[in-house]
Amino acid sequence: MNFFEIVAQLAQGLVSTVVVTLVCSGTGMGVGLTVAGLRRMGYAHLVPLLDGFTYIFRGVPVLVLLFLVYFGLPSVGIKVGPLLAMALSLGLIAGAYLAEVFRGALDSVEASEILAAEAMGMSRLQILTSIEFPQMLRLAVPGMINEFTSILKYSPFAYTVGIAEITKQAMTLTATTLRGIEIYIAVGVLYFLIYRILLAGVHFLEKRYQVPGLGTT
């Protein structure tokens, strides 16, 4: 079995790795936007709850939360599938980090523009979705790339709950061939390729929605 055959074998787990990364990134984005948005809306009674969420979820290890969801919840009668368990652990932790990234970017939206929108008669929600979020997403690109990369790098935890992603395939292949060095080098190459494709996708979107005078470039 040569190196390319090893890569071909491992590639069977590629789809699962990509699906886990996308599902957790999507969950993280949804949670991050919701938390940052609710905080921005100025609901004072929700702030301690939002602070508590980010405080706790940024401090809990992914694997501990994953095991809590996947192995712990069934003991109280809640059975969670492997992909949902990943979303509720890695996705929520990513959401807590992204909420902080978004909070920083939202602070860069000029107060005068928000005031102008209020003076025009727009509601707080309209201002958030039409003025603040579109600017914030452009300003938050570097932080978002960091977080998506972290999600990709934490995705191998999915093998612990039975998802046959790249690392799981590598373990199986190593057990049958005993060629650990080539196999794990091939795993590294695959993750690097996924990372580069992810980066290219984000940069494509960044360029597509780039606005002169606004953003990081």
Add this chain to the structure above:
Amino acid sequence: MALIQIRNLVKKFGTHTVLDGVNFDLQKGEMKVVMGPSGCGKSTLLRCINRLVEPTSGTILVRDQDIMGPEVDVRALRQSIGFVFQQFALYRHLTVLGNVVLGLRKLRGMSRAEAEAQALFQLNHLEMADHRDKYPSQISGGQKQRVAIARALAMDPAVVVFDEPTSALDPVMVREVAELFNRLNQEGVTLLCVTHDLALASQIAKRVIFLDQGVIRADDTLENLAKHHPNAQVRAFFGDKEAQS
């Protein structure tokens, strides 16, 4: 009946009184200028009119409706008052056209085609249609102001208020701004402008209101204020050289 009637308007921030019993009327089709030194309460006065700042006491009637009433729809009130800010406050992520279209789509519920047609009409009126696809960072201060005016006019407001319209502009732009204001006023647009720019005021209004320390000290022609007002500080503000020395 005046379009806007302000009576005994008081605004306090903590113990600091910014407006202390302001009274004035703005008639439909009129162009009124309020002048005064920095910190005299000019911007606060404008912001009370559309309740960006909540007055402490007094009454403000807009088209005979008390805007401080509990049943007042504040967002509807704001839509009837076009506001052009000192730094223009264009939305940086939107093009010139997008800036004008946004309010029409979100607040008037127009389709994209309708909103763009209306926005282009206003931009064309203000000679900015050629710049429709540019972003705010790509146009000059004077052009930004025209876009901000087009954005306000597109909503068909009862009055357009200007907060220090020339403070962010080159002095040579003042004449251009004055010509634009005069043109808009001749076309029937009601304008309320606060400024401390004498050059602008002299080109757009015969009479000005002088606001100082939250109180209207005078309502007179610029010439009378500069030469005949009993208070030397007022005469100095309006350019009387003897009072300044």
